[in-house]
Amino acid sequence: MIRIVILGAGNVAKHLFKAFMAQEELEVAQVYARNPKMLSYFGANTKTTSDLTKIETADIYVLAVSDDAISELSKQLNLKKGLLVHTSGSVSIKALPKGVRRGVFYPLQTFSANRIVDFKEIPICIETTNKDDFKLLKHMASAISDTVVPLSTKQRKAMHLAAVFANNFTNHMYHLSHELCEQKEIPFELLFPLIKETARKLEGLSPFDAQTGPARRNDKGTIKRHLAQLKSKKQKKIYSLLSKSIRTTYG
């Protein structure tokens, strides 16, 4: 049995809480949030506190708070025992205090309040500063996910940057597409099967091989007509830059 204390009550804290609670071998001993109002989600099933001096003892402390708060809050915690891990993709393991057993537990997924996610499928990237802690953290991660991967801080930061392209920028492409549909009064939903297939294709095909479209074919006529159809300067600029980038990718 691994005893866990979760610090934070945001998206990641909530999703992890649910996933941990579903496992016999994991026990969530307590959830901390600075704002007591945020604790109602957890209250029925575990102890909660808003008082940093009343944190329970645990094997692992999971710091699921905003990136900027990791360093400061972990200092205030003043832990004597246990392994302290944060859940960020872009924060160094060294942001945690020196005197403490340190680790990182980064679930490579996008979490929002109202989405149900299957943790079994979510890769969890872990890092620790010593071997025994690695075993312990791997044990906790493997209890909820089928894919647990050791990544150094440097690798994790690179992964996080790759995720910005694969998630943030991809979502922005959806937004620009949505915007165009609204401007022309056609239903964006018609694109859902295309969007899903674009993602699914990666299972059998590298994105390099999956690329299609006017820029890939260097079809200058269509590119020109598309640019003329676009109204805003921003849309035109993005269309041009990405078309150029695709063109140079294929020489």
Next chain:
Amino acid sequence: MIRIVILGAGNVAKHLFKAFMAQEELEVAQVYARNPKMLSYFGANTKTTSDLTKIETADIYVLAVSDDAISELSKQLNLKKGLLVHTSGSVSIKALPKGVRRGVFYPLQTFSANRIVDFKEIPICIETTNKDDFKLLKHMASAISDTVVPLSTKQRKAMHLAAVFANNFTNHMYHLSHELCEQKEIPFELLFPLIKETARKLEGLSPFDAQTGPARRNDKGTIKRHLAQLKSKKQKKIYSLLSKSIRTTYG
């Protein structure tokens, strides 16, 4: 029973052939391709020809050839009867000859040789110049798809442009992400669950509301660190432009 002749033997022709053949009420009478070698895929199950003077009579002629070939080939066809439709998102209905019953049958999906697609889920955008032809084309489309949508040439061209953002540019984001993973020697496959969830999220959330990440939060520190991590000028330029575009989207 609707009698169909397919002209072309590429990705769209093959996928449509399979989908039509699976329906009792549709009959593929013949497939034409200029290159006889391309006809082996169809030969066992239907008549084939490479001779434009030997085209069978049909209710609907489906011209699934490259955009550039639509106008010329449809003139050479010299049809006396039947409805002639092309399958392109970006070509006007007027590219088909004036004296002929004309239409468009545009499946809003990305087709590649080795992918199985479920036509039931693919929106088919149709257009004709007269009402009876619309009924006939709708009948054929509804036999293979649950979503048949009337779109004018203007609307279809806008849809095609929106699809460039949702498919072509999205895939390029996957490529840039893949490139980063290779440069840092981390497995791109770890991003698959994230990529799929990014697409699935649209079912409950507009892309405007789904946006996350450093640009959305206007987290200048992370953006600066990310730009420093990127090696190539091209990567930096795209990262900057898209981050700026996200920032202005949220004022």
